[in-house]
Each structure stands twice: as C-alpha cells, then as structure tokens.
Amino acid sequence: MAEVDGGFRTLDEQSLIDYISATPAVSSRLGNDLEGISVKEVGDGNLNFVYIVSNSSGGSVVIKQAIPYIRCIGESWPMTKERAYFEALTLREHGRLCTAHVPEVYNFDRNLSLIAMRYVEPPHIILRKGLIAGIEYPLLAEHMSEYMARTLFFTSLLFRSTTEHKREVANYCGNVELCRLTEQVVFSDPYKVSQYNRTSPYLDHDAEIVREDDILKLEVAGLKSMFCERSQALIHGDLHTGSVMVTTESTQVIDPEFAFYGPMGFDIGAFVGNLILAFFSQDGHTDGGKDRIAYKEWILKTIEDTWNLFHKKFICLWNENRDVGEAYLVDVYKKPELLLLVQGKYMKDLFHDSLGFGAAKMIRRIVGVAHVEDFES
Amino acid sequence: MAEVDGGFRTLDEQSLIDYISATPAVSSRLGNDLEGISVKEVGDGNLNFVYIVSNSSGGSVVIKQAIPYIRCIGESWPMTKERAYFEALTLREHGRLCTAHVPEVYNFDRNLSLIAMRYVEPPHIILRKGLIAGIEYPLLAEHMSEYMARTLFFTSLLFRSTTEHKREVANYCGNVELCRLTEQVVFSDPYKVSQYNRTSPYLDHDAEIVREDDILKLEVAGLKSMFCERSQALIHGDLHTGSVMVTTESTQVIDPEFAFYGPMGFDIGAFVGNLILAFFSQDGHTDGGKDRIAYKEWILKTIEDTWNLFHKKFICLWNENRDVGEAYLVDVYKKPELLLLVQGKYMKDLFHDSLGFGAAKMIRRIVGVAHVEDFES
Ligand SMILES: Nc1ncnc2c1ncn2[C@@H]1O[C@H](COP(=O)(O)OP(=O)(O)O)[C@@H](O)[C@H]1O
Ligand SMILES: Nc1ncnc2c1ncn2[C@@H]1O[C@H](COP(=O)(O)OP(=O)(O)O)[C@@H](O)[C@H]1O
Ligand SMILES: [Mg+2]
Ligand SMILES: [Mg+2]
Ligand SMILES: [Mg+2]
Ligand SMILES: [Mg+2]
C-alpha cells in the first residue's frame, strides 16, 4: 500500500488478495476459494497495473488498477486515476451492446480505481503479438466490424435521442485528461520538436519531413478539431491492435480507458491504421527464409473486409432502427432513394474521417512518443 | 402566484414588486425607491414573460421570468424553466467578453427562473422592427461582427484549453430541451408534414417543394448533425433580428436562452439569414410611393460588411492570441504561410457552415412554426 489518497491505495499482491477476500463480487468468481491463489502482474501496457488472479480449482479473474500517473513514465506525468471509472463504464456499455467481444466486468471499485473483469484466457493473445508472429485470424474482420458497428451505431444519434446523447456526452466530458493525452501525443507532438518524441537517427529525416509538411499539418488540424469538438458516438478511444485479444475463434476488445463521445472514424482509423503498420512491418519479421507474402495478403484482405463488413453491418443496423434515433427522422427521410443518398453520404464521410485518423495514428507510432512493437521487435 | 413548484411561482405585477423590494441586488438599481413604481409586461417573444420596471426618479430594471412551458403555445408544450439559468450564464459570459453589446445582468434567481437585467431603454427598439420601418443602422455590421467575433472566438478552442472547453460543454449539455426545440422547429418540422408548421394556401406549394427536395434534405441532415454533435463555441443559439435591440448608435444582444456549445455558423447564419429575409420582405413595405431601393442596398451592404468585418476581427483575435488556445499550437503552426493556410481553411469552412445554417433558418421562417413579422406585418 504505497500511497493513500481518499481511500485510494496502490495495491500490491498481498493487499490485492486481502481486497479480493473482502469483496464477494470478486471472490465469488473464484468460487470463494482463495486456496493456492496466484497473482501475476502482466501489465505490458503503458498506463496501468493488470493482475491475473487464479486459484487451484480453475477460477480466475483479472484485476486492473489505475494509478494517478502514467506507469511507463512515472509520477512526473500525473494522470487521473478516474480513467478507471470511464473504462469500467465503457466496458459495461460496449459489453451490453456487443457482449460477444467485450470481457464482462465483475466489479468496479471507484475508490481504488479498480476493475475486476473476466480473464481473457489463453490461448488468447494480444493481436499485435499475433500479427508479429504471422498468425492468421480468419474471423478478425467479422468480429471487429461487428464490435465497431454495434458500439458506434447504438451510441450515436442514429439510435439515441438527443436527450440521452447530451447526458452521456456531459458525463464523458469528465474523461478530459485522457483526451488531452491523445490530443498531445497523436495530434500535436509528432508535428513539432518535443521532448516526448522518441527518435532514432534513422527516423530524424522522416520526422523532419512530417514537421515541415504544411498540407499534412493543415489536415491534421482538421482532425484534431474533430477529435475535440465532435461527439458522434461513444468511441473506444485507443483501439489499436494492442487493445484486442484474439484466438482464431474469439476476439475480445479490452482497455477502453480513453473512451469518450468523439468521432467514429477515430476508432475505425486506429484499428485499420495499426493493421497497415502491421502490414508494412512484415518484411522485418520474415522468419528464416519463410517469407510473409501470403500473410501480407491476409492482412490486406482483413483491412478491406473490416471496412466492407462494418459498412454492411452499420447500414443494416440503421435500416433495422430507422424509427429510433433522432438524427434522421423517419418522417423526413422515409423515401427509399433519399435514405440511400443520406446513408451514402454518411458512410463516405465516415470512410474519409477513418482514413484521416488512421494516417494520424500511423504517423504518431513512427515519429511520436509511443512506438509499436511491430517495428521494434 | 399562479403556480408553485419547489419555490417557483409565476410572478404577477404585485408579487414582482414584493420580490424586488425583498431583493437588494435589484431594488438598489431603483435607488431602493419603490415610490411610484410602474411594471409593464412587454414580452412580445414566444417563450417568456418580460417586465419593464421603473420608478418616478428614473430608475429602471428589466425582469425576465421563464415559465415551465412555451408561453405562446401554452402548458401543452412544457419547456424547462432552467432555460433562464443558461440565459443568465450566457448573458454574463458573453457580457464579459463583449460588454458593449450585451445588457448587464443585475441578479439571477434560479428558484424563480428570474433574471434582473439592464433595461435597454428607448429609443432602442427590436432590430426586426427597425428593419420593417426602413431605418438604417450605420453601426450594425460593426457591432454585430464585434459581438460574434468576440463571443465565438473566446469560447472556442482557439482560445480555450480543452480542459475548460469540456467543462463548459458538459454544463451546457443541460440546456438540451432548448436544443431539442431548435432541432425540431429548424431542422425537422419544415421538412415533413407537421401539425406545428403554420401554413397558408399561398405557401402550400413551396412547403411541398421543400419537403420533396432530396438534395436540400441531404444538406439539412448534415447541418442538423453538426448542430447536435459539434461543440465549437458557446453560441447564442437564437440570434435572429428579434434578439437584437438597436439605436443608430447602440446594438444590444438579448435573449440567449438557447445558448450551448454548438457550431459558430449557426449564430452567423441566423443573423445573416434574417437580414436576407428582411431584404426580401422590403417590397411588401414600400410606404406610399417611397420605394425601398436604397434601403435594400443598405441591407445588402450590411450583410456583406457583417461577414467581412467578422472575418477581419476574428482573424485579428486569432493572431493576437496565437499562444493561448489548444486547437492550433503555436509550435506546430508558427510558420506564417502555414498559419495563413490554416486560417483560410477555418474561415472558408465557417463561411460555408454559416450559409448552410442561414438558409435553414430562412426556410424555417417561411414554412415552419414561427414566422417572422417582416413577412406578416
Ligand atoms: N481481461 C484481461 N484478460 C487477460 N489479459 C488481460 C486482460 N486485460 C488486460 N490484460 C493483459 O494486460 C495487458 C495490459 O492491459 P491493458 O488493459 O491494455 O492496460 P493498459 O491500460 O495499461 O494499456 C494487456 O496487454 C493484456 O496482456
Ligand atoms: N433588457 C431589455 N430591455 C428592454 N427590453 C427588453 C429587454 N429584454 C427583453 N425586452 C423586450 O421584451 C421582448 C421579449 O424579450 P425576449 O428576451 O426576446 O423574450 P423571449 O425569450 O420570450 O423571446 C423583447 O422583444 C424586447 O422588446
Ligand atoms: Mg493497453
Ligand atoms: Mg490503456
Ligand atoms: Mg426573444
Ligand atoms: Mg427567447
């Protein structure tokens, strides 16, 4: 218990066990059996602590705790631990909307900024690692398009009333610190000289080209404004390939602590942009003569399928729920050819936004603070 | 005191006087002299009660009270009286940013939804009436461009941090009922058959053309989404020519009860669109042989000057405050030609939005629920 702050304390393995035994909503997931309990810290992420807790009778639970700073940087970069509240809220909301692809939340403790959730068990691994290992996931596009279509559609004004929408927008405005982190590391730092950008002599020239590209910076200004101003849907906010756990049969989206009401294209772009990074990094992974040509084809096909399936599912949800949301009242847009026109425009704009945000996410992974393992392993 | 609701009661002239004498912040504006006090209800607006209170020694104050429904329709259309809170908040915020053109708030009573403010004294009249009477206001464009440039610039991310911005956005999400009224009467009802649209046999055909125009409805869908989703600045929200009081020397903007964080173009478009309506209505006002040709020229020039002066002032504020806001960090956009490029794009988009919203506001005044006196007097 390193720290005390209004009931908050950073848990260690022992205090975590004490917490679990005192918390029925969690201990019941272990069959109330704390015999032979094992706790393993697995947080390979940048911000938080993640523990896998299991007992000898096969019970398991994952405990994620946010601390009041950015873990990989240290106490010098404070960051509200309230991010755990928004993560838990979003896991629950997105889980309600897309149960198949979001781990169940068992318990949330706001004082401790602590989420107890389903252990996404092996053979699930982080998608980014699967992509580096060259593993094909035949259902990935199907699952991710389903996750994105459902979470984005049902939290947008295509499904919500403006009353519900504004209430939710107001609440998620509270996650401003996490939004600010994105604003800085995605939309600002890569375009200026910043102490936080990680450089390498091999990239200095590229970084400079980015900093000097006026047309690029003009477009990025527009994307940043959209990120800050446009509350289109409850987005995950950090949907790179490190926030997805996979097997060949299952896809689970974790870590929505950056969630807020923002532009849908930010999620789609994050996912697709990170697949494109994975594509380009494949040449660095060719294992002993065995090239990755077929694998690269699979990645390309997955990108294409992701958008096409997303498009199909999203429009399908729209058609099924025409009389629900308040953006396009059925009385105004009932004529089939007008609805087609409106949907066409909506999807074209969304595709455009997604490509823009995807590019911004790729750039920041190359010349910004947080690089990706794809290019570094 | 017709109504009681958690301390709320609709005031009449006598209870208004009782309220004033019990409220030093208001009675002091009358020199604490309630001798020969006179109360005149002047609310010609659609929603609220407005009283001019004056005494025999020349003191005066305006009292505006919101009631829990839409006045001109009645209790069958309930509308939160909390709109008075947002009106008072916005009068104060816009008044701080543009003191010369916003009446001072003396007191706000949230329980009574009651604002005490400066009496914008004669010869001030409502601008719409001045336009119908054919009066030229040589400073109108100068003043309105000043008001819009300052209120919109200083509440946008060109000046604010995203922390301040999200806090304010969240608060103004509470004004959702008023936003919903706009959504309905501006962006939805005119494009469908609605019991609320006021019709005339002379307009039936035009109303039908509007309802059948797919390209128009496609554009209006985009505008409505922008209105619901984009928190660009603290906008007035109802900036037609009935919300402006004028003399040839002075311009005062009243009635911001629809204020929220929305697209800037909605304010600019409302003002300019209503000037365009005034322009087209002039032919109906030609008084006894004296035509309105010169006056129509003046209106056109005022429209042009409003945008051009707004553009100049807005860019000037931007240049003076380059290191303040968080949308365009000075370190990223310091190169003069890049800043020019970014500003050019920003203003071009804003002009485009303003024209779109202006058109929507004009259409709704012709085929929607609330018509304008310009065409009806
Ligand atoms: N529910 C879970 N089941 C299994 N492993 C998990 C779970 N949640 C997180 N992890 C593991 O912990 C790592 C870090 O979790 P993450 O939520 O991404 O934390 P951070 O917010 O710090 O990035 C993940 O990469 C994954 O390996
Ligand atoms: N501060 C004021 N000074 C003088 N007259 C005012 C003032 N505020 C409102 N009025 C008068 O009352 C009318 C209605 O006020 P307004 O604020 O527009 O109410 P509503 O919200 O009902 O439209 C205005 O058109 C104007 O004639
Ligand atoms: Mg993570
Ligand atoms: Mg995270
Ligand atoms: Mg009014
Ligand atoms: Mg009003």
Ligand SMILES: [Mg+2]
């Ligand atoms: Mg457009």
